[in-house]
Amino acid sequence: MKSITQKRTSKKEVAITLDDGPTEYTPLFLDLLKKHNTKATFFCIGQQIEKYPEIFKRIIAEGHTIGNHSYTHPRHMGFLSASKVRDEIRKCDEVILQYGQITTHLYRPPFGVTNPNIAKAISQSHKECIGWNIRSLDTIITHENKILNRIIKRLKKGNIILLHDTSQKTYKVLVELLVNLEREKYSTFTIDSSLKN
Numbered sequence: 001m002k003s004i005t006q007k008r009t010s011k012k013e014v015a016i017t018l019d020d021g022p023t024e025y026t027p028l029f030l031d032l033l034k035k036h037n038t039k040a041t042f043f044c045i046g047q048q049i050e051k052y053p054e055i056f057k058r059i060i061a062e063g064h065t066i067g068n069h070s071y072t073h074p075r076h077m078g079f080l081s082a083s084k085v086r087d088e089i090r091k092c093d094e095v096i097l098q099y100g101q102i103t104t105h106l107y108r109p110p111f112g113v114t115n116p117n118i119a120k121a122i123s124q125s126h127k128e129c130i131g132w133n134i135r136s137l138d139t140i141i142t143h144e145n146k147i148l149n150r151i152i153k154r155l156k157k158g159n160i161i162l163l164h165d166t167s168q169k170t171y172k173v174l175v176e177l178l179v180n181l182e183r184e185k186y187s188t189f190t191i192d193s194s195l196k197n
């Protein structure tokens, strides 16, 4: 399974990707991104969209990119049949269409797990598989500074940064990260299918 994990570019630019929302914290992230005039890519979980439809609509209204991140984000994704994975993708697509009136070609597998069944389901669903090449570990590491330093040490042209709009902690990391990117003269890009190479 070939997934997109970076952009080939000669520009100083990186992508901010936010997984597992929308959540009660997402509005904080949206306010912050707006303040910095920055667009991100949100890989949303179908069930979270149903829980926070207004926040989901706001993400779209503010010009960010939406990707499919499955309907329930199952812990045991690696053990599902191709047809079950397809159901997860399709149900999330339906919710995205219902609340956002949009469709997406982007799919990020929960936990980044891929195997032959998942690969088959992704290609049968006509999705691009989107990974990352900077894993912030923001859901694992407790100290904000450690998370931030992990990211900053790894910054390179075209990198895709994995974060989660699921906590105040990650929000604080993003506050500092955006200041850093501006200082280092990095711009940002959002994910789209044209990144395929």
Ligand SMILES: [Zn+2]
Residues within 6 Å of the ligand: 019, 020, 069, 073, 109, 110, 111
């Ligand atoms: Zn996830």
